[in-house]
Amino acid sequence: MPAVSFRFTVNGSAVRVAAAADTPLLDVLRNHLGLRGAKFGCGLEQCGCCLVLIEGKPEKSCGKALATVAGKAVVTIEGLGTRERPHPLQQAFLDEQAGQCGYCLPGILISAKALLDENPAPSRAEIATALDDNICRCGSQVRIIRAVALAARRMRAGEVP
Numbered sequence: 001m002p003a004v005s006f007r008f009t010v011n012g013s014a015v016r017v018a019a020a021a022d023t024p025l026l027d028v029l030r031n032h033l034g035l036r037g038a039k040f041g042c043g044l045e046q047c048g049c050c051l052v053l054i055e056g057k058p059e060k061s062c063g064k065a066l067a068t069v070a071g072k073a074v075v076t077i078e079g080l081g082t083r084e085r086p087h088p089l090q091q092a093f094l095d096e097q098a099g100q101c102g103y104c105l106p107g108i109l110i111s112a113k114a115l116l117d118e119n120p121a122p123s124r125a126e127i128a129t130a131l132d133d134n135i136c137r138c139g140s141q142v143r144i145i146r147a148v149a150l151a152a153r154r155m156r157a158g159e160v161p
């Protein structure tokens with residue numbers, strides 16, 4: 001396919017990318033825009049490590065064609081927080097040591113953010129269900145669920161750790 005110019009926003013900034021319409025959004029983010037937080041895992045929409053928010057909903061960027069995000073708002077893990085000002089979820093993951101290799105965590109944090117945006121007081125079962133699309137091969141699920149619950153509690157209490 002010939003390259004076409006597409007405009008959308010990423011983490012609040014307007015971007016314009018010239019690429020074939022069927023280029024996976026994950027490739028665009030990583031290779032055109034230098035945002036390497038979202039990871040390539042399976043490339044088959046099965047592992048969740050490439051998740052990003054599109055219009056606030058978690059979507060697997062390996063399976064999203066560039067043309068489908070034209071005019072839309074994309075948020076990647078880089079848009080959640082910074083090293084100096086981490087998102088409460090990021091701080092809770094650090095505090096709970098939730099993760100080993102970390103490869104799955106960008107996608108898990110995106111799923112968790114989408115959950116807490118809709119449901120600030122999720123039960124353990126609701127957290128587990130929200131993370132159904134995320135595979136953690138290191139087996140860190142228990143600490144990951146604990147970290148999401150901790151972030152939710154802190155956010156409800158108005159704490160910014």
Ligand code: FES
Pocket residue numbers: 039040041042043044045046047048049050051060061062063
């Ligand atoms: S790389 Fe997209 S779901 Fe696995």
Ligand code: FES
Pocket residue numbers: 099100101102103104105135136137138139140
């Ligand atoms: S921490 Fe290694 S895959 Fe989840």
